[in-house]
Amino acid sequence: MTALFALATAVLWGLADFGGGLLTRRLPALTVVVVSQVLAVVALGAVVLGTGAWREAGPQLWFAVAAGLVGPVAMLSFYKALALGPMGVVSPLGSLGVVVPVAAGLALGERPGPGQFAGIAVAVVGIVLAGGPELRGAPVQRRAVVLTLTAAFGFGAVMALIAQASSSVTGLFLALFVQRVTNVAAGGAALWVRTRRGAPALPAGTGPRMLWGLLPALAFVGLADVAANGTYSVAAQHGPVTVAAVLSSLYPVITALAAFVVLKERLRTVQAAGAGLALAGTVLLAAG
16 A cells, blocks of 8 residues: 555656646746645535544644645745756756655664665665766766755655654545645745735736646646645555655656657656666565
8 A cells, every 4th residue: 555655656757747847838936836736725625624634633733734834835946046056957856855754763673684775775766867967077066966955845744744744534534635735825925925025926928817827737736746745645644754755756757758758858867767767666665
């Protein structure tokens, strides 16, 4: 069950990142984050009301609040790092956030077997290579590296926090709702400050009609991200966090494959090799 839900997480996160990347070509990144999360809050609010999940409120929801505060910071740091570039360095470095939940699992006493340790090592190398790192001729600003590592730590921290935010299915619905409400509050405040400083929330010459036309795509990104957090939490609760975290972090492979299929982007040799190593690591983890 752990492997199944963790791989589902990778697919959902990979598709959400691909969709978000396409949307940021038409809308400011912060607008994409806030609107997609607002739509996720609406959907989750209906689920919480329909299942009576609010009855499971408790101290563990502070983990969800923390995840909701860390998430937007990580995402915006990642987008800023991508803007500074080069993307071929930033993207794989961002996937190093898997170290955080793996370290948390080891600190909590998890001890994977030799085969799983080998699978973790192979999969992490594959994840980094799948991002297509530029190994030469790619000057990197120190600020880009700092922002990328900040984002990586934040992404990993969200994975570790959300795994601790609930212990039941209905509790998970409530935890995800709280996380998303916090996301919207933090992201909305940042968007308000940004617009007060003169930066437009929508591209010049466009209006709400453009945003309305993109709502289905924004809803997909927000709901896929929520679903990924949910499946990851289930994976982490039913098996080793170390295994769940590594398998879930295969999402760069999914994003690269989506770009190959939809946008006809060619996979570089290093990306293809990374995808193969990631799949080999998955096999080792599942067999272990």
